[in-house]
Structures are given as structure tokens and as C-alpha cells.
Amino acid sequence: MGETTGIQWTGSTWTPIRARHRVTGKVGWHCTKPSAGCKFCYSESLNKRLGTGEGYTPNAPVDVFLDEKMLRAPLRWRAPRKIFVCSMTDLFGEFVTDTMIDRVFAVMAASPQHTYQVLTKRAERMRTYLCNHEVGARWAFSGDRKPLVCAGTAVEWTRHGLPNVWIGCSVENQQMADNRIPVLLNTPAAVRFLSVEPLLAPMNVAFSQTSTWSAASDYRINGRRVDWIIVGGESGAGARRCDLEWIGFIVDQCKAAKVACFVKQLGKNAYAMDKRWPITDSKGGNIDDFPDDLKIRQYPA
Numbered sequence: 001m002g003e004t005t006g007i008q009w010t011g012s013t014w015t016p017i018r019a020r021h022r023v024t025g026k027v028g029w030h031c032t033k034p035s036a037g038c039k040f041c042y043s044e045s046l047n048k049r050l051g052t053g054e055g056y057t058p059n060a061p062v063d064v065f066l067d068e069k070m071l072r073a074p075l076r077w078r079a080p081r082k083i084f085v086c087s088m089t090d091l092f093g094e095f096v097t098d099t100m101i102d103r104v105f106a107v108m109a110a111s112p113q114h115t116y117q118v119l120t121k122r123a124e125r126m127r128t129y130l131c132n133h134e135v136g137a138r139w140a141f142s143g144d145r146k147p148l149v150c151a152g153t154a155v156e157w158t159r160h161g162l163p164n165v166w167i168g169c170s171v172e173n174q175q176m177a178d179n180r181i182p183v184l185l186n187t188p189a190a191v192r193f194l195s196v197e198p199l200l201a202p203m204n205v206a207f208s209q210t211s212t213w214s215a216a217s218d219y220r221i222n223g224r225r226v227d228w229i230i231v232g233g234e235s236g237a238g239a240r241r242c243d244l245e246w247i248g249f250i251v252d253q254c255k256a257a258k259v260a261c262f263v264k265q266l267g268k269n270a271y272a273m274d275k276r277w278p279i280t281d282s283k284g285g286n287i288d289d290f291p292d293d294l295k296i297r298q299y300p301a
């Protein structure tokens with residue numbers, strides 16, 4: 001899936017993990033739904049219409065595979081881009097093998113001109129994978145035994161991960177924030193980020209000044225903290241309500257902690273003071289519709 005995108009916080013999307021229907025042979029995508037934010041997954045809707053035709057269930061009759069042409073596409077893109085990795089699925093889904101992940105990371109390591117944005121709901125698997133210090137070696141010689149990075153090229157793998165790869169988690173409610181943010185903070189990464197979308201309820205992502213994580217509201221571990229927060233309401237068919245006060249609460253917390261904040265969209269069913277907030281596009285993504293205090297689209301330094 002393709003190069004250009006309407007997702008405001010990135011430049012391109014790149015989903016080399018694909019799926020083929022075992023009966024019809026139709027090619028699309030696959031995923032499963034680990035939490036409430038997935039209820040109206042846009043990728044699943046698209047896959048039902050234009051892909052394998054299946055829903056995102058563990059028993060879908062599909063085979064997941066790595067699309068070789070798509071895998072290598074960023075190596076051909078000479079000009080630097082921001083690239084959202086696996087926008088149509090989850091790179092750390094249980095249906096993706098370690099070898100597939102190795103090869104995706106090998107391409108990211110081999111194209112340092114790009115900035116990759118890896119976003120998952122499977123924070124634990126991502127941490128386990130990225131804490132394994134053998135993975136750096138695997139990125140150089142992974143997959144089909146033909147190295148994607150030549151033998152003489154050192155992969156810059158440090159305890160901070162690859163310098164051109166931002167690592168993020170989706171959190172849609174307080175429970176997911178409490179579960180996933182501490183895991184994210186214990187994951188090696190050059191830049192850590194949260195996608196708080198769809199925002200389904202008020203959420204505390206407060207950052208304290210202490211050096212030890214001690215409570216659900218204190219998202220800082222051993223000096224590590226989140227560098228960037230994207231926030232937005234839900235869009236698409238069946239979109240759930242999002243109150244602008246909830247978005248404002250996230251913005252305020254980012255300001256207080258000096259964390260870069262990106263208000264992506266107000267959502268299809270935006271409310272303020274319990275009244276419907278007018279929007280001029282289907283997602284509430286037109287910044288001209290935002291109240292002034294939510295017109296914030298920052299990136300990490």
C-alpha cells in the first residue's frame with residue numbers, strides 16, 4: 001500500500017506485510033484486534049472491499065507473506081521521507097514471523113535517509129524483539145541469505161536502536177496507556193511516541209520530573225520518556241464520540257512536560273461542552289475547524 005497518504009503526521013505509508021486468500025487468491029492485508037481501539041479498524045474495512053475480503057479475525061483463511069517488491073521500495077526512494085511502517089497492519093502481530101520483522105528492519109537500516117515511524121499495539125512483543133541484541137546482526141544478513149546490507153556496512157545498532165527509526169505504541173484508553181507506556185519506555189529507541197487515536201475517554205499521560213516510574217500517571221522510567229504524542233478522535237463508519245476537552249487535556253499535559261504534540265483530527269463525532277462540534281470533512285482533520293488551543297502540529301526535536 002502506497003507511497004502517498006492523507007495521514008497528516010507522516011509522509012508515506014509502507015506495508016510490505018501482505019496476505020493472500022487461500023481460496024480466492026485475492027491479495028490484501030491481515031491483522032487481529034488486540035484492543036478496543038481496533039473496533040472500527042479502517043484497514044479491515046478496506047481489506048473487506050479491496051483486499052482478501054476477510055475480516056481481521058485469527059481464523060481468517062489467509063496466508064501472510066512478505067511482498068518482496070514493496071519490501072525494497074524505500075531503497076529506491078532517494079529523497080528523505082517520513083514513512084509510517086505497516087499502516088495497514090501491525091508489524092509485531094502474532095501472525096508476523098521474526099524473519100519478516102528482521103527483513104523489514106534490514107531495509108530501514110539500509111535506508112538511513114528516511115525516518116521510519118513504527119507503531120504497534122503489541123508493545124510486549126516489540127520490546128522483546130528490540131531488546132534482543134542479536135537482532136542488529138540479523139538485520140544485516142536476514143531472510144533469503146542475500147544480505148540487504150552489504151557485509152562491509154555496519155548496521156548502526158546501539159542500545160538506543162536505529163537512529164532513523166521512531167518507535168511508538170497506540171493507546172486508546174487509560175488501561176492501554178497504563179499497560180503499554182511503561183513497556184514502551186523500556187524499549188530501545190531513538191525516539192518514542194504515542195498515538196492516542198482513537199481517543200475514547202479522558203486519559204492521563206502525565207510526565208513527572210522524577211527519575212523513577214512509580215505510578216500509572218508517572219510516565220518516565222530511568223530518565224526515559226515519551227518524545228511525541230499524536231492525538232485524535234475516531235473517524236469512519238460507526239466512529240465513537242470524542243470530546244474536545246479530552247484532546248485538550250492531552251495537549252495540556254504535553255505542554256506541561258514539554259513533549260511535542262500533534263493534534264491529528266477531531267474525529268467524525270466531535271463534541272465540545274456536550275454539543276456537537278462542526279467539522280467540514282469526514283474525519284475532523286481540517287485544522288481550520290480546530291479551536292485555536294488545539295491547532296498544534298509539532299514534531300519531536
Ligand code: SF4
Nearest residue numbers: 031032038041089090
Ligand atoms: S492493530 Fe491496527 S491494523 Fe490491526 S486490527 Fe487493530 S487498528 Fe487494525
